[in-house]
Amino acid sequence: MDIQNLIDNTFKKYGLKKTIFRKELFKLFYDSLNSLSAKEISKQFSSSTDKASIYRALDSFEKSGLIHQVPDKNNLLRYSLCKSECKPNNHAHDHAHFLCSVCEETFCLDDFKLPSAKSHNGFLINHLKIIMEGTCVRCKSI
Numbered sequence: 316m317d318i319q320n321l322i323d324n325t326f327k328k329y330g331l332k333k334t335i336f337r338k339e340l341f342k343l344f345y346d347s348l349n350s351l352s353a354k355e356i357s358k359q360f361s362s363s364t365d366k367a368s369i370y371r372a373l374d375s376f377e378k379s380g381l382i383h384q385v386p387d388k389n390n391l392l393r394y395s396l397c398k399s400e401c402k403p404n405n406h407a408h409d410h411a412h413f414l415c416s417v418c419e420e421t422f423c424l425d426d427f428k429l430p431s432a433k434s435h436n437g438f439l440i441n442h443l444k445i446i447m448e449g450t451c452v453r454c455k456s457i
């Protein structure tokens with residue numbers, strides 16, 4: 316499937332408004348191998364795109380279940396594309412996140428097996444958030 320078709324289908328599926336800017340933003344996430352911070356995103360667009368519309372688009376992408384916020388070492392707003400089927404206001408994945416202390420990038424570890432316990436000593440577990448820190452594959456090989 317070419318990228319234009321993919322964008323059309325995705326936007327239709329998630330009920331997103333199709334503007335040139337939003338299509339470009341989606342493409343950016345699609346092309347990036349891992350996460351993007353709001354700062355990195357705004358660098359990709361010309362100065363004519365104001366920050367407010369970038370934040371608005373990110374917010375609506377997130378609410379639609381297209382991207383999710385990931386932890387960031389510097390507390391920046393950082394997002395990754397959802398790889399599983401997420402629905403509006405209901406992100407279906409519980410996966411671990413890995414923070415690289417060298418390049419400060421955040422990675423989604425979709426295949427990391429999370430503990431399956433639903434409760435512990437009477438505490439009910441609704442969400443599991445696992446954040447690991449270390450050196451990513453790329454930085455390890457430098």
Ligand SMILES: [Zn+2]
Binds near residue numbers: 380381397398406407
């Ligand atoms: Zn999601």
Ligand SMILES: [Zn+2]
Binds near residue numbers: 415417420453
């Ligand atoms: Zn790294």
Ligand SMILES: [Zn+2]
Binds near residue numbers: 385395410422423424
């Ligand atoms: Zn993630």
